[in-house]
Amino acid sequence: MLLALGTAALVLVVLLWELARSSVLGAGARAWSAFDQWRRREPATIGFDPGRERRAEQRARELLRSCVEHREWAMYRDLGFIRVWGGLGERAHAAGASYAYLIYPHRPIVAYVPQTGALLNEYCVAFPDHTRPYGSARLPDADDVLAKWMALNADERRLIEVANMHLPGRQVDPERVRRDLARLTRWERELGDASAADIVRAA
Amino acid sequence: MKPGHGEILLAEGDVEAPEQERELIEAFRRELDAGMWAAVPTEAHDGRRRAELVKTFADVPRDAERVIFFPRAAGGAPRTAR
Numbered sequence: 001m002l003l004a005l006g007t008a009a010l011v012l013v014v015l016l017w018e019l020a021r022s023s024v025l026g027a028g029a030r031a032w033s034a035f036d037q038w039r040r041r042e043p044a045t046i047g048f049d050p051g052r053e054r055r056a057e058q059r060a061r062e063l064l065r066s067c068v069e070h071r072e073w074a075m076y077r078d079l080g081f082i083r084v085w086g087g088l089g090e091r092a093h094a095a096g097a098s099y100a101y102l103i104y105p106h107r108p109i110v111a112y113v114p115q116t117g118a119l120l121n122e123y124c125v126a127f128p129d130h131t132r133p134y135g136s137a138r139l140p141d142a143d144d145v146l147a148k149w150m151a152l153n154a155d156e157r158r159l160i161e162v163a164n165m166h167l168p169g170r171q172v173d174p175e176r177v178r179r180d181l182a183r184l185t186r187w188e189r190e191l192g193d194a195s196a197a198d199i200v201r202a203a
Numbered sequence: 204m205k206p207g208h209g210e211i212l213l214a215e216g217d218v219e220a221p222e223q224e225r226e227l228i229e230a231f232r233r234e235l236d237a238g239m240w241a242a243v244p245t246e247a248h249d250g251r252r253r254a255e256l257v258k259t260f261a262d263v264p265r266d267a268e269r270v271i272f273f274p275r276a277a278g279g280a281p282r283t284a285r
Binding site: 052053055056057059060062063066067068069108124125126127128129137138139140143146147149150151153154155158159162163164 | 204205206207208209210240242244251252253254255256271273274275276277278279
């Protein structure tokens, strides 16, 4: 009796193993493959890459350089901002325009009167990542400057309408802007400007 | 331009080749649907550099070397600290 039951149990176990063998072996192989991939994963995907932002900024500077005027690129490289002539006034898009903008990275665009150096407004504008609205990273500095430059150049009115307008001094220290205008004047003088009207007089 | 990354090549091709042009159009639409602005850097005969915002692929000059997509502008958050 016991012998018969033992034999039946043994046969049952062998039959079950035969039925389940392929799926058990397949699952084992998949688990080993996943473990192997995890073991061989790229070190770069593990942690923070401290050089990523620096490389992004380098690429952004090259892009900026390839898009803006040579003089504007030199201005950004040497002074850290770009001056763009206003295009909506009576003397548009040229040296001697009735107003101009200073584009700083990740700071509001500052409008001023080139002839007097008087500050007009701050236009606060950002370029958020709409695909990741919460806690998204920001553009590299040079990309932010280029985005403002392209938007001002292509459709000044649209950018100004989108921006939050504030009186001077809200975010950018007026003294800093005056110092920057003085630096710009010296810089253009040293550069040997072709047109005297192109020189901005600082207040 | 991608926040946190900088410049990323999305697609490249020759607009004269129909298959490649189709891929460029798809990439263009994808970016605009994602809320990006598209700008074409241009250079005048006198060497003056400018940019042009385009809303459709048909607006892109046929001889344009590149189209730059960047996040749509929005009013910046007010901040009182300098």
